[in-house]
Amino acid sequence: MADVHITARALSALLGPWRNDDAVAYRSLADRVRLLILDGRIPADTRLPAERDLAERLNVSRTTVTAAYRELRDNGFLESVRGSGSVAQLPGTRPGPDIARRSGYLDFSKAALPAIGAITGAATRAAERLPRYLDDFDYDTIGLPELRAAIADRYIEAGLPTSPDEIMVTLGAQHAIGLIARTHLSRGDRAVIEHPTYPHAHDALRSAGARLVPIPVTAENGWDAADLEYTLDNSSPTLAYLMPDFHNPTGASMPLDTRRRVCRAAARQGTVLVIDETTRDLDIDRPESFPPFAATDDVGAKIITVGSVGKTVWGGIRLGWIRADRGVIRKLVAARSIGDLGTPILEQLTVLEVLPEMPSILESRRAQLRATRDRLEELLGERYPYWEVPHVNGGLSTWVNLGVPVSSQLALAARNQGLLIASGPRFGIDGAFERFIRIPITYGLADTEQAIDALAVAWQSILRAPVPDSALLAEVV
Numbered sequence: 001m002a003d004v005h006i007t008a009r010a011l012s013a014l015l016g017p018w019r020n021d022d023a024v025a026y027r028s029l030a031d032r033v034r035l036l037i038l039d040g041r042i043p044a045d046t047r048l049p050a051e052r053d054l055a056e057r058l059n060v061s062r063t064t065v066t067a068a069y070r071e072l073r074d075n076g077f078l079e080s081v082r083g084s085g086s087v088a089q090l091p092g093t094r095p096g097p098d099i100a101r102r103s104g105y106l107d108f109s110k111a112a113l114p115a116i117g118a119i120t121g122a123a124t125r126a127a128e129r130l131p132r133y134l135d136d137f138d139y140d141t142i143g144l145p146e147l148r149a150a151i152a153d154r155y156i157e158a159g160l161p162t163s164p165d166e167i168m169v170t171l172g173a174q175h176a177i178g179l180i181a182r183t184h185l186s187r188g189d190r191a192v193i194e195h196p197t198y199p200h201a202h203d204a205l206r207s208a209g210a211r212l213v214p215i216p217v218t219a220e221n222g223w224d225a226a227d228l229e230y231t232l233d234n235s236s237p238t239l240a241y242l243m244p245d246f247h248n249p250t251g252a253s254m255p256l257d258t259r260r261r262v263c264r265a266a267a268r269q270g271t272v273l274v275i276d277e278t279t280r281d282l283d284i285d286r287p288e289s290f291p292p293f294a295a296t297d298d299v300g301a302k303i304i305t306v307g308s309v310g311k312t313v314w315g316g317i318r319l320g321w322i323r324a325d326r327g328v329i330r331k332l333v334a335a336r337s338i339g340d341l342g343t344p345i346l347e348q349l350t351v352l353e354v355l356p357e358m359p360s361i362l363e364s365r366r367a368q369l370r371a372t373r374d375r376l377e378e379l380l381g382e383r384y385p386y387w388e389v390p391h392v393n394g395g396l397s398t399w400v401n402l403g404v405p406v407s408s409q410l411a412l413a414a415r416n417q418g419l420l421i422a423s424g425p426r427f428g429i430d431g432a433f434e435r436f437i438r439i440p441i442t443y444g445l446a447d448t449e450q451a452i453d454a455l456a457v458a459w460q461s462i463l464r465a466p467v468p469d470s471a472l473l474a475e476v477v
């Protein structure tokens with residue numbers, strides 16, 4: 001590997017005027033090199049110049065180049081190869097950490113990205129800051145003021161004015177959804193959910209006693225705005241749980257006009273809109289960009305937004321948040337202690353370290369998701385020309401239509417091939433979606449190729465076996 005290299009002189013020419021007066025030198029240098037790798041002007045597997053040579057050529061200190069290389073390495077754009085120095089790479093294109101491989105199985109039942117490389121550095125810096133917090137904080141049910149301010153700032157930057165008082169830090173988005181369900185629903189209340197939907201949200205709403213009112217979402221056409229409006233107006237639900245950006249599992253995004261119509265209908269009916277933006281930042285190449293959902297509301301709809309770092313930074317960091325009116329936040333904080341006594345301080349400090357890096361983290365996530373999505377579409381297209389594989393432009397997964405109602409059988413057969421994968425009905429109510437299977441786009445290329453191989457063997461094995469009638473019956477919604 002890496003018999004191709006770029007000299008300090010050639011790299012300096014490619015870099016052009018790389019210094020940015022608004023950023024420290026190492027970061028400007030890392031940003032510029034990252035762009036060159038992303039747009040292919042430094043091809044993957046190219047060996048970069050030795051730090052000393054580049055420092056001399058650029059007329060900067062060696063520590064600047066060392067720090068820039070370290071940042072690139074932490075974000076997956078450089079790999080240190082013994083005997084070959086620092087080699088350029090696109091994040092996600094190496095097998096990487098085998099997060100999909102658990103207890104002998106390739107686990108595609110979760111759609112999650114591996115941890116960002118920078119997480120250990122962030123956690124170490126957080127531990128160094130911890131002593132300052134030992135006297136003032138212990139059971140923290142609302143979140144550290146600095147973290148709430150930093151989260152509010154991200155909303156402001158995205159076009160949604162937000163005060164830190166409107167933010168509550170939680171143990172991930174799932175905790176937030178459970179808490180909202182528990183505090184806003186009584187037994188028998190109607191709650192609108194998308195169909196298919198994120199299964200743990202469905203479980204949380206149902207366990208709070210809600211009667212679920214499904215509205216369809218498809219990978220091809222997303223939401224039917226008129227139907228959604230009609231359902232809100234006619235069922236007057238207490239709550240509606242929606243994922244407007246890169247909906248899990250279909251990957252669909254809600255158009256602006258539909259967002260407005262939803263806000264108006266919800267305002268008319270007094271429905272609380274729970275907007276799950278956990279996957280909002282996983283944009284690969286969506287043609288349109290949207291502000292946070294709540295920025296679209298101009299009629300005073302009751303909106304509670306849920307966010308998380310689980311899908312961008314790492315699922316092992318159990319940290320999310322709720323954005324809502326101050327009164328709602330107070331109510332949620334008051335109700336919290338029945339289930340838990342607060343968010344760990346160390347976890348919060350780690351996220352505080354990570355948030356300033358979000359632009360570059362998201363850039364590397366985009367490259368990872370894009371590489372896997374493209375390869376997956378290619379593989380599925382070659383092997384299963386009769387499956388409908390929608391082209392997703394972001395999110396966690398693709399929602400594949402198998403053409404026949406055998407998803408549960410396929411998932412069972414895949415397990416025999418060492419692959420765990422969630423069948424369609426896991427995302428529906430009462431056995432719906434037997435024709436569909438969710439395939440994550442979040443794993444590395446080697447794992448993804450292996451999963452598709454396992455799926456191919458499983459598919460052949462069920463084609464040989466007859467489809468039982470029960471599978472056909474299970475399709476009824």
Ligand SMILES: Cc1ncc(COP(=O)(O)O)c(C=O)c1O
Binds near residue numbers: 276
């Ligand atoms: C749409 C959606 N919301 C919430 C969650 C839960 O996120 P967290 O890890 O922050 O609890 C997930 C995780 O898969 C998800 O896909």
